[in-house]
Amino acid sequence: MEKTGDIINRLTEQGYRLTPQRMMVLAAIEKSDHHISAEEIYAQVVAKYPYFNISTVYRTLELLHRLGLVTETDLGGGRVRYHPADKGHHHHLVCQECGKVIDLDESVLDHLKLVLRKDYKFDPDTRHLAFFGRCADCSK
Amino acid sequence: MEKTGDIINRLTEQGYRLTPQRMMVLAAIEKSDHHISAEEIYAQVVAKYPYFNISTVYRTLELLHRLGLVTETDLGGGRVRYHPADKGHHHHLVCQECGKVIDLDESVLDHLKLVLRKDYKFDPDTRHLAFFGRCADCSK
């Protein structure tokens, strides 16, 4: 499993600077055991370093995502959550009734990916996806 | 095919009022031959009726969507587009390189829907979906 140190190496290797802000953002993502939002990261970091600005969170997340170090999950309506890339890929089922989020194994989409590549010559992004609907409990 | 008049009937039957603003929003959606955005609707209506406010567009779209009369397609990053529900369901492939949007027949998702219902007891929403990736031209 990739540690924070490895991510830091990847950054410097590619010519990016190691700023305290980036390290604090990284620490917040690594520490979190769930899919964290930009707001949550901001709240954690600003508590220790009051001058910290939320636009830095967004810019850092965009960088880490571009380098493939974190995944973005668009939960619809503009809500996006982040997750360390090395903690496993998966997709999500979001219940629109109770808000529950169910993890979905990546392999469930293998068939669809195949069809898109074969019939549409379209190479789909492997990023986390969310599907909306109603979970078992709410369908009763 | 359902005409604007039918949609108007559906609104009044359910106790919603027929305001000029709602009729103008409806006309703009029906008239458009593509997936229209809230901004585009607003621009069309405000040209005829300057006092018109964009929050009315959003509230009307939310109502029409709730009643199942228009579909919402979330193209990611908070960009949402609207389409009359009776003009056919389909999903979209969005090329992240050139921006092209390819329509995808709804049946492509049949297999996935089946798996979600069977293995996850999850009833997925039939709304328009967008998948991101790279189209044939950009993959060359």
Place this chain on the structure above:
DNA sequence: TTCTTATTTGCAAAGGGTTGCAATAACTTT
């Protein structure tokens, strides 16, 4: 046709995210 009242609108403010720009600071070079 007028009165009544609950829905809907317009407005203004706010929420979440993005962007341009000047100042700062991480890394490089000397």
Place this chain on the structure above:
DNA sequence: AAAGTTATTGCAACCCTTTGCAAATAAGAA
């Protein structure tokens, strides 16, 4: 160790959408 260079930050403004609230108005009652 100091200076130079350029990426990065903080700030403020902006974009798109949502929301609270008082004023306006559509539809039903009288």
